[in-house]
Amino acid sequence: MNKSQLVEIVSEKTKVTKNKAEEVVNLIFDSMTQAMARGDRIEIRGLGSFAVKEYGSYVGRNPRTGQSINVKPKRLPFFKVGKELKDRVDGKPSSES
Amino acid sequence: MTKAEIIEQIYEKVGFSKKESSEIVELIFDTMKETLERGEKIKISGFGNFVVRQKRPRIGRNPQTGEEIEISARRVLTFRPSQVLKSALNGDREPSTPASR
Numbered sequence: 001m002n003k004s005q006l007v008e009i010v011s012e013k014t015k016v017t018k019n020k021a022e023e024v025v026n027l028i029f030d031s032m033t034q035a036m037a038r039g040d041r042i043e044i045r046g047l048g049s050f051a052v053k054e055y056g057s058y059v060g061r062n063p064r065t066g067q068s069i070n071v072k073p074k075r076l077p078f079f080k081v082g083k084e085l086k087d088r089v090d091g092k093p094s095s096e097s
Numbered sequence: 098m099t100k101a102e103i104i105e106q107i108y109e110k111v112g113f114s115k116k117e118s119s120e121i122v123e124l125i126f127d128t129m130k131e132t133l134e135r136g137e138k139i140k141i142s143g144f145g146n147f148v149v150r151q152k153r154p155r156i157g158r159n160p161q162t163g164e165e166i167e168i169s170a171r172r173v174l175t176f177r178p179s180q181v182l183k184s185a186l187n188g189d190r191e192p193s194t195p196a197s198r
Contacts, residue, residue, distance in 0.1 A: 002140045036182070037186055048174075
């Protein structure tokens, strides 16, 4: 499923036009992106949480040539699946909480 | 950030009532969960992909007792952030793709 298919389903299940549904879907992922850019953690109950990990700079190596290179500090997003969805994906009956 | 803050954003920017905003946000996350539960992946361009992966059984070890136990086969959900999201977290203007023009 991609974003436009998600938009379509949401539009069909509500009385909302595709344009409006698309606006909402975009707004959700944009505000989540902005939250993570601020270094915020996001917690969506029933789905999971997103956290940002900070890495300092380090000296890495090009595995092919063995040449050392400086790797700049960076931030990476990590997603941790919530218990309920984790069980559902694995086909276990989940205890609704 | 929580779901409540996302709903607040929708309420402020889209012109839906609080109730409508809440319902549509819940529907979006519920649709995503149902899709993933079926084992189907979700690709959100500009954000990332949620992928269900099948893991084979493997032998693990209890780190405290050293006892070997079989970790059963299972399906797990992974998230792969898009280059656009990674760039946004690092304050880049443009996503830095190695093959950019």
